[in-house]
Amino acid sequence: xxxxxxxxxxxxxxxxxxxxxxxxxxxxxxxxxxxxxxxxxxxxxxxxxxxxxxxxxxxxxxxxxxxxxxxxxxxxxxxxxxxxxxxxxxxxxxxxxxxxxxxxxxxxxxxxxxxxxxxxxxxxxxxxxxxxxxxxxxxxxxxxxxxxxxxxxxxxxxxxxxxxxxxxxxxxxxxxxxxxxxxxxxxxxxxxxxxxxxxxxxxxxxxxxxxxxxxxxxxxxxxxxxxxxxxxxxxxxxxxxxxxxxxxxxxxxxxxxxxxxxxxxxxxxxxxxxxxxxxxxxxxxxxxxxxxxxxxxxxxxxxxxxxxxxxxxxxxxxxxxxxxxxxxxxxxxxxxxxxxxxxxxxxxxxxxxxxxxxxxxxxxxxxxxxxxxxxxxxxxxxxxxxxxxxxxxxxxxxx
Numbered sequence: 533x534x535x536x537x538x539x540x541x542x543x544x545x546x547x548x549x550x551x552x553x554x555x556x557x558x559x560x561x562x563x564x565x566x567x568x569x570x571x572x573x574x575x576x577x578x579x580x581x582x583x584x585x586x587x588x589x590x591x592x593x594x595x596x597x598x599x600x601x602x603x604x605x606x607x608x609x610x611x612x613x614x615x616x617x618x619x620x621x622x623x624x625x626x627x628x629x630x631x632x633x634x635x636x637x638x639x640x641x642x643x644x645x646x647x648x649x650x651x652x653x654x655x656x657x658x659x660x661x662x663x664x665x666x667x668x669x670x671x672x673x674x675x676x677x678x679x680x681x682x683x684x685x686x687x688x689x690x691x692x693x694x695x696x697x698x699x700x701x702x703x704x705x706x707x708x709x710x711x712x713x714x715x716x717x718x719x720x721x722x723x724x725x726x727x728x729x730x731x732x733x734x735x736x737x738x739x740x741x742x743x744x745x746x747x748x749x750x751x752x753x754x755x756x757x758x759x760x761x762x763x764x765x766x767x768x769x770x771x772x773x774x775x776x777x778x779x780x781x782x783x784x785x786x787x788x789x790x791x792x793x794x795x796x797x798x799x800x801x802x803x804x805x806x807x808x809x810x811x812x813x814x815x816x817x818x819x820x821x822x823x824x825x826x827x828x829x830x831x832x833x834x835x836x837x838x839x840x841x842x843x844x845x846x847x848x849x850x851x852x853x854x855x856x857x858x859x860x861x862x863x864x865x866x867x868x869x870x871x872x873x874x875x876x877x878x879x880x881x882x883x884x885x886x887x888x889x890x891x892x893x894x895x896x897x898x899x900x901x902x903x904x905x906x907x908x909x910x911x912x913x914x915x916x917x918x919x920x921x922x923x924x925x926x927x928x929x930x931x
Contacts, residue, residue, distance in 0.1 A: 533853050533917045536649050540909040540916075547645045547908040550574070552623040554637035558612030558630045561673035561681070564590040567610045567640070571667045574644050578651045586669075588684040594647055594665040596654040601661025604919045605690075605697040607874060608643035609636045609671035609681070618899035633901040635702030635887065638908060640667060642700065645912030650919060661923040666690060666697075671870050678830065682870035686877050696842055696922045697880040699871050700911055701864070704895055706886030708907040710858035711850055711914075713883040715843045720769070720797035721804050722832035722868035727752075727815045730824040733788030745790040746779060748818040752825065755814040756794075763810050770798045770807060771866050797866040799835050833868040834876070842881035845925070849917045854910070867896075885911050 540547075559567050568590035575583045575594040582595045590610075617624050617631035625631040632638075647665045654663075670681030691697065703712055729749050734742030756772060764770050772794065779790035796811065798804040808829050818825030850859055864884050874880050887903035894901045 533849070533920070536916050537853055537913045539649050539652075540645065540913040543645060543648060544909045547641050547912060548905050550644055551637050551641035551905065551908060554640055555632050556623045556626050558625050558627055558632045558637070560614055560630055561611040561670035562589055562675060564610050564669045568592050568667070568669070571610070571640060571644065575647060575665070578647055580651055580655045581647065586685060586688060586690070588688060589669040589681050591669050591681060591685055591690075592667040593690055595662060596647070596650055597662040598654050598657055599660035602695040602923055603662040603664065603693045604922045605664040605666050605694040605874070605878075606643055606646055606915050606919055607666040607668055607697060607699040607871065608639040609668045610640050611636055611670055611672050611681070613672055613897060615897070615899055619902050621902065631899070631901075633897050633899065634672065635896070635901070635903060636671070638702055638887065638903055638911070639700065642908055642911035642915060643667065645908065646915040646919070649912060649916040653920070659920065659923060663919050663923070664690070664694065674832075680833070680870040680873070683873045686873045691874055691877045694878045696845070697874050697878055698842065698846070698915060698918050699874070699880070699882040700885045700915065701869070701882060702887045702896070702903055702907070703884035704888050704893055704901070704903070706860065706884070707888045708886045708904050708910060709854075710860060710886040711883050712860040712862060712864060713838070713843055713846050713881070714861055714863050715838055715840045717799035717835045718838050718863045718882070719836035719869045719872075720771070720799060720866035721801070721835040723796050723804065723808060724830040724832060725794055725796065725811050725827055726830065727792040727825065727827040729790045729792070729815065729818045731786070731788055731822075734786045736784040736786055739786060742786060743822045744786050745788065745818070745823055746786070748821055748823045748825070749777070749790050749792065751821065752814050752817050755817060756811065759807060759810050759814070764803055764807065768798070768800050768803045769866070770796070770803055772796045772807070772811075797868065799863070801834065804835075833870050833872050836869050836872040836875060836882065838881040839875065839879040842879050845918050845921050846881055846883050849914060849921050853913060853917060885914070
């Protein structure tokens with residue numbers, strides 16, 4: 533492992549160059565054509581690497597293999613977000629309205645680094661088994677079939693022969709001398725609710741002559757916001773947020789319809805199901821007061837549940853390589869992550885890698901998001917070392 537750590541230091545400038553190139557040319561979900569081509573080119577330059585492209589989207593998978601042994605997957609997502617960058621850096625986005633505001637540029641550069649570090653191990657035939665380097669498109673969004681890039685790769689069979697998988701995520705609330713990892717539910721499920729409340733509308737001066745859907749909504753909102761505190765155990769984590777309310781076009785006209793859209797996130801599948809049912813019931817309150825309320829639920833990603841054995845590999849590897857660094861054991865929050873589809877297919881774990889710059893904090897999905905690039909060499913070293921540790925662990929394929 534120390535050899536990999538030393539090697540990562542030697543290629544640090546290359547890691548930074550890769551990350552900045554990717555940051556300069558971001559592409560949104562299902563549009564990662566140039567990003568994919570860049571990754572493919574870098575992988576093909578690595579001796580011993582076999583490369584193939586996904587049949588769906590712009591996924592790329594590189595493989596190092598030698599003899600009989602377990603198959604370990606390392607995954608990075610490649611897509612950017614539809615956000616206009618405001619960071620004053622020399623490598624800021626050259627694609628208007630698109631930026632890497634979630635660190636996927638760093639994830640991709642780190643995985644390319646891990647592939648570079650591991651290639652020498654396999655080329656000298658000192659390792660047996662297989663490591664897959666999975667560069668995944670479309671983590672941030674789904675297509676018209678409500679399918680993300682991670683689920684497409686699972687359906688395509690990329691993980692069929694994988695015994696254990698690892699991924700990392702940028703962590704802007706921790707500095708590069710720390711990682712965050714957790715056994716069990718670590719990131720929330722995601723469901724979108726879309727409610728419509730119909731009334732009759734009418735003249736603003738005569739509200740008593742019709743049914744006002746805005747007033748009906750005022751009866752429904754307190755119910756929605758009370759679901760977490762009054763229908764869910766205080767021991768269960770859940771959050772409901774409303775992001776869109778639309779209705780009306782004139783200040784003296786009561787609209788005939790109001791539209792509401794929001795999200796609900798949970799760790800527990802049971803809590804998730806209960807909340808969905810209660811949200812649907814809440815909109816039927818409109819019916820009691822003479823209107824009509826309906827609600828459509830669009831199911832997103834389930835909660836990400838980290839496998840205990842995979843987490844043990846992460847923790848043990850981090851302690852050996854960086855004994856003076858911090859390991860924070862806590863869930864990552866209610867954000868969703870489509871690595872869950874990999875976790876449902878095989879034993880998997882994602883950890884959060886500290887990337888907070890020395891001065892200031894730049895949160896995920898914001899126009900100013902930036903990282904301390906010192907995290908790049910550490911991330912590459914950790915991923916590569918975890919893969920080797922999992923190979924050497926003699927993983928039982930039947931477990």
